[in-house]
Amino acid sequence: MPDFYNSSSYPDQGIITIGGEKILYYYKGMNSFYDCVRGYDGTAPESHSAYELIKDNQHGKSYSDTINFYLKYTA
Numbered sequence: 001m002p003d004f005y006n007s008s009s010y011p012d013q014g015i016i017t018i019g020g021e022k023i024l025y026y027y028k029g030m031n032s033f034y035d036c037v038r039g040y041d042g043t044a045p046e047s048h049s050a051y052e053l054i055k056d057n058q059h060g061k062s063y064s065d066t067i068n069f070y071l072k073y074t075a
Helices: none
Strands: 014-018 021-025 032-034 054-056 061-063 070-072
Touching (some): 021 032
Antiparallel strands (some): 014 054, 054 061
16 A cells, blocks of 8 residues: 555656656655656656646556655756
8 A cells, every 4th residue: 555645655766647747757755756757658748736646657546636746857
């Protein structure tokens, strides 16, 4: 069962989906994903609002829209 309060249930490296965009991340922190590749797997980078649903592709779970996660990437 995923831990809804931090990223501990996510793999060390993986793919998340927000809206229709897949995002590859290379590292994770307590509530952060680092070195992200936006628009992964042929999806288009999208604007995302605060509290938008995050799907963990490995586990097929969606995370509550009340939990804050942060993405850090270089444009």
